[in-house]
Amino acid sequence: MEVLVGFLIAAAIGLTGVGGGTLTAPVLMLFFNLSPATSVGTALSFSAIIKLAVLPVYLRRKQVGWRILLLLCAGGVPGVVAGVYLIGTLTERRHDNIVYLVLGATIFITAAYSLYRAARNRAAAAALDRSGWLPPIAAIIGAEVGFSSAGAGALGSLALLNLTKLTPAQVVGTDMVFGLVLSLLGGGFHFFAGHYDATILLKLVIGGIAGAFVGANLSSILPARPLRVGLSMWLASLGVQLCWRALG
Numbered sequence: 001m002e003v004l005v006g007f008l009i010a011a012a013i014g015l016t017g018v019g020g021g022t023l024t025a026p027v028l029m030l031f032f033n034l035s036p037a038t039s040v041g042t043a044l045s046f047s048a049i050i051k052l053a054v055l056p057v058y059l060r061r062k063q064v065g066w067r068i069l070l071l072l073c074a075g076g077v078p079g080v081v082a083g084v085y086l087i088g089t090l091t092e093r094r095h096d097n098i099v100y101l102v103l104g105a106t107i108f109i110t111a112a113y114s115l116y117r118a119a120r121n122r123a124a125a126a127a128l129d130r131s132g133w134l135p136p137i138a139a140i141i142g143a144e145v146g147f148s149s150a151g152a153g154a155l156g157s158l159a160l161l162n163l164t165k166l167t168p169a170q171v172v173g174t175d176m177v178f179g180l181v182l183s184l185l186g187g188g189f190h191f192f193a194g195h196y197d198a199t200i201l202l203k204l205v206i207g208g209i210a211g212a213f214v215g216a217n218l219s220s221i222l223p224a225r226p227l228r229v230g231l232s233m234w235l236a237s238l239g240v241q242l243c244w245r246a247l248g
Helices: 002-016 020-031 036-060 066-092 096-120 131-148 152-163 168-192 198-218 224-247
Strands: none
Touching: 002 020, 002 036, 002 198, 020 036, 020 096, 020 131, 020 224, 036 066, 036 096, 036 131, 036 168, 036 198, 066 096, 066 131, 066 168, 096 131, 096 152, 096 224, 131 152, 131 168, 152 168
């Protein structure tokens, strides 16, 4: 079952660009009954491995804005450390309901933004370079990633589109590498804290590697927009379910 889940999530990433952490963590909590911290740690590790597999593609195409990436990392790195510390503290104190509520709200908002972006179909870059705002914004995104494994893809691309002059292709590449950095760092901290399930992670990766190649090849054939809309609606429902579990 875990192999199939890894395959489907990685294929969805290749087809729609929806982040691996955003998809993986709620699935692990709702369908595999892992704790929030373990789900987030496992999701970040899985996301990092999948993004590492596709990194050469973006580097070869020169889709990474290195100056912008450094600004993102200046805020995102301390942010993700704070997020990991926060979820670890809440889990140790048995405040799982708070974690479920924040995770559910984050995933729902991320899915809603993805739907909004699909409806607007926005592809233009910002007219002005306001990249000086990136470090504090990236700190918030990093905290979200460390706490919930969600947010780097949707929130990062939103910031890059509105605050930099990067082309749409560079936005995708730069945001992917930024997400990789956060996933590696956050996943590493969760790993050393014991917040992961090695058996499930291995099965997810086995399916995910195959899924990444399938998604990359199908992306040039299947229309991404309808798939992104359907996937975002499903993510929104997962976010609602997590919120309901927190209040139940």
